[in-house]
Amino acid sequence: MDAVDRRIVDALQGGFPICPRPYAAAAQRIGLSEDELIARLAALSAGGTISRFGPLWDVERLGGAVTLAAIAVPAERFDDVAALVNAHPEVAHNYAREHALNMWFVVSAESRAEIDRVLAAIAAETGLEVLDMPKSEEYFLGLRLAA
Amino acid sequence: MSALDPIDRRLVVETQAGLPLVAEPYAELGRRLGISADAVMTRLERLAASGAIRRIGVIPNHYALGYRANAMTVWDVDDRAVSELGKLVGGMACVTHCYRRPRRPPLWPYNLFAMVHARDRAEVDGMTVAIGRVLGGHARAHDVLYSTRILKKTGLRLAA
Incomplete structure (x- = not known):
């Protein structure tokens, strides 16, 4: 990541315009050409420096439901349990953390009832x-990370 | 998701992995949905105004950006004070997300969660002290849970 990439990540964490040529408008603001901004965003995404570029949707405002769940997983079963948890498409994020509760994951689904179903399934599958x-x-x- | 009409829903599906990286992304979305670029933009404006879109931009990968110390600081805060104090903590420059959640005793006595991202753990220690100062005597206990591995990270996954 060079100085231009940092400028892009700093400047574009929000406020991307809704207009016919938004990349051109955003590029102008940070002193780049439209083509260069698009190429760099593609490279930053492909390289994993950014997770993606686009709208951050709020599941709950869209009528869905979300929760944070945690499990205390015995160390020797950690990878097996991670595979069982991650196999559910409703699990959006899953992090290993240093604590007795060592697995923390976000479940997002179309309804609270579906969340209950997923959590019950995970409990049953993992015991x-x-x-x-x-x-x-x-x-x-909002997010304010300096790159 | 009941609040969404079918076109909004398809807009979510088409953008949940990212906006098309082409000069006219909204026109491209319109082509996929069979509506005009103007109609796409009008819908996005409405969804942004309602809060269904929180922001449009870079969704960062903290680790790749050099934030090696990513921690969930958690606090057991007096229920009568937690809403007011949560707003103050959520407004701190070092806190990216701040939530109130139910306690799950005995394993989990904490009701306020504040996420911080830093270059190293020493920096997180400083942030934790600063948050503790804001909470003052209203916080009975706290802990700091570092993430050690991302096991999964995807965007919203609505079935098409």
């Missing part, structure tokens, strides 16, 4: 207790 921690309030101010 482990799944803690369900849906957010009760959010204090959201």
